[in-house]
Amino acid sequence: MKAKEAASYLEQVRTRNPLIYNITNTVVANFNANGLLAVGASPVMADAPEEAADMAWAADALVLNIGTLHPEQVESMFAAGRAASQKGIPIVLDPVGAGATPYRTNTARELLKELDVTLLRGNAGEVSAITGLESEMKGVDVSGDQKDTAVIAEHAADVLGTPVAVTGPVDAVSDGQETYQVHNGHSMMAKITGTGCLASAVAASFLTVSDHVVHGAAAALGFYGTAAERAEGFAANQGPGTFQVELLNALYHVGDLDLRQSLNMKRVEKNDE
Amino acid sequence: MKAKEAASYLEQVRTRNPLIYNITNTVVANFNANGLLAVGASPVMADAPEEAADMAWAADALVLNIGTLHPEQVESMFAAGRAASQKGIPIVLDPVGAGATPYRTNTARELLKELDVTLLRGNAGEVSAITGLESEMKGVDVSGDQKDTAVIAEHAADVLGTPVAVTGPVDAVSDGQETYQVHNGHSMMAKITGTGCLASAVAASFLTVSDHVVHGAAAALGFYGTAAERAEGFAANQGPGTFQVELLNALYHVGDLDLRQSLNMKRVEKNDE
Amino acid sequence: MKAKEAASYLEQVRTRNPLIYNITNTVVANFNANGLLAVGASPVMADAPEEAADMAWAADALVLNIGTLHPEQVESMFAAGRAASQKGIPIVLDPVGAGATPYRTNTARELLKELDVTLLRGNAGEVSAITGLESEMKGVDVSGDQKDTAVIAEHAADVLGTPVAVTGPVDAVSDGQETYQVHNGHSMMAKITGTGCLASAVAASFLTVSDHVVHGAAAALGFYGTAAERAEGFAANQGPGTFQVELLNALYHVGDLDLRQSLNMKRVEKNDE
Secondary structure, eight states, X not given: OOHHHHHHHXXXXXXXXXXXXXXXXXXXXXXXXXXXXXXXXXXXXXXXTTTHHHHHHHOSEEEEEOTTOOXXXXXXXXXXXXXXXXXXXXXXXXXXXXXXXXXXXXXXXXXXHHSOOSEEEEEHHHHHHHHTHHHHOTTOOTTTOHHHHHHHHHHHHHHHTSOEEEESSSEEEEOSSOEEEEOOOOGGGGGSTTHHHHHHHHHHHHHTSOSOHHHHHHHHHHHHHHHHHXXXXXXXXXXXXXXXXHHHHHHHHOOHHHHHHHOOEEEEOOOOO | OOHHHHHHXXXXXXXXXXXXXXXXXXXXXXXXXHHHHHHTOEEEEOOXXXXXXXXXXXXXXXXXXXXXXXXXXXXXXXXXXXXXXXXXXXXXXXXXXXXXXXXXXXXXXXXXXXXXOSEEEEEHHHHHHHHTHHHHOTTOOTTTOHHHHHHHHHHHHHHHTSOEEEESSSEEEEOSSOEEEEOOOOGGGGGSTTHHHHHHHHHHHHHTSOSOHHHHHHXXXXXXXXXXXXXXXXXXXXXXXXXXXXXXXXXXXXXXXXXXXXXXXXXXXXXXO | OOHHHHHHHHHHHHHHOOEEEEEOOTTTHHHHHHHHHHHTOEEEEOOOTTTHHHHHHHOSEEEEEOTTOOHHHHHHXXXXXXXXXXXXXXXXXXXXXXXXXXXXXXXXXXXXXXXXXXXXXXXXHHHHHHHTHHHHOTTOOTTTOHHHHXXXXXXXXXXXXXXXEEESSSEEEEOSSOEXXXXXXXXXXXXXXXXXXXXXXXXXXXXXXXXXXXXXXXXXXXXXXXXXXXXXXXXXXXXXHHHHHHHHHHHHHOOHHHHHHHOOEEEEOOOOO
């Protein structure tokens, strides 16, 4: 994928203003809604089983985020997910905290099993917890060095049969065949809550304009990381409060030319170790 | 209504610090609480049926916002709404997403039917969905040009027997007899989430000091729009992150003299087409 | 306690990055998560009874905040609280709105009765509502002058057998024997929502590194107030939007040297009036 392709996805998101339906956690709902608006998408949040399927039918993509899951919300996730598949819109699953409790790990696995998830987006620990990578591959350090992120993404995509994005200091996106590393981003992203969740939502926006999941997700993460770089450029170490404000500003202002200049990703060879 | 009257409402809100009880959505709760504090009101949020009536009895106004509704929350809305009517405090209904799903449209209609709602505040699409204006008046463009906002508000107030505020590029407030257009505001308001929800909450604050619903609501929207103009003046196109911060600053600092200088509203003749 | 001790707690929090499990309200969840990250702790939020005990077992401290309580969440509070006691981690209870409705007052009392709460952190009105101080001591003004905050904290600690922090213009922390007043802070803290809630969460962070509850809580409030002073120094009366941003920045940047210079607390004599 060339930067031109990534830039064209951004431009299409801004032109089409896709409606992104988020069943998400109460911690990041506001930040994610503002982030989606800044990117050029339209966010909607709704949790009730009474309307989950209807809302999915009205949307252009669905984001399922288990950050503050409870049984009724999970019921809505299944209902919305089934409607999304019938309509043929992308589904992004963000397994927040998978591995921290059995309820989270099991729910993430059931959603992956029962629904036609388009992209799984998590950090190294969450994705490894879902696939059981920790026990299978003890030599792998899941704390996130560059090679391992790609290994985790590729392994998870193989095991799950679903494209996977693993974010961290270096992001990786893989469908088991094609794997990209994205080097854009900034360490301040770890100092505010919800940057991972918003990455999932931005990826969902890009998947509304790209049929190639790995390309669409990698482009989204490259754009998102570019915005974070720009944000900290303006924030200039004032702190996480200012960084959060500047991240929303940057998501609004980073254009296709900025993206073409700053995008830093590369395709990595298939790992056959 | 003269600017002097609007300014006096603002001054009274700041003096009395009314307690505004919000049953609202999880996306905007923080922003709305901070917005109400900035205006000079005291916010309280509570969702449980176990305390909804008690909280309404303690409050000076009630805001019902269906942005992330679920059955238990709706039960609380009815309980709080009945207590509010018994106490005689204003009720503002914000029908977020009415028209998007039957659950939302029907819930908004039931709340309007069963409770003594003081003011319905929504955008053109939401209000039209509730009244069924789309099917009745096909010639009306509900996307919000100036004349139509007033037409929609006046029509809805007639049909529902309730004063209605329709916000958009130009706001309109009507009780079916008296209709005002409010020209204050800024397009950046559409780039952050919750500006409509906060408009409803600010209107509730003003209705605690004004028995004239149309005047109180129009004054609130004029004040709110004035704050948005000032906010973008300071934000100077830095982006939606900065605009959100500056909007809270402006709601805190805009005073009665600022309001008298900037208020841009006019009464419109009754539409008899 | 000397400033050196307070500064050492801050340093240890930043080194150990304790995991703070918050069962909290939907209004402040985002702000509290960002505040904890800024301090150097790791926040996690989870409400479901299905995982509350598991999450408490994974955590270093537990914060129970009843700001938007509902029965299922209260069930989770009890489950998490019991697990926390078994594991031996500190529990901070924030009785938001106690006194406003019987449901809140009673829930706060039951949590205090059934769980081994390490610290109760509220404002003068909330703490007095729980202990029934208003009826017992009619001469006491609970609106918060300096002496009374200490009186309220000391009285509550005596009655409840639990250390208590009462925040306000002057904070007070007492276990019934030892009482400290903390004079750090800024009046702008009352102009944004969630500053009290975040004070509870910051206190929980400090209690993970201090076995002396009164010292740990007083150090946390001194640090928090110092950050607020610095924040308004930078915000320079721009308003509550900017103050909120600068408070997160200050929580991130205030170091042990800053704290040693600015800490303004004193031990007060036991009140035997």
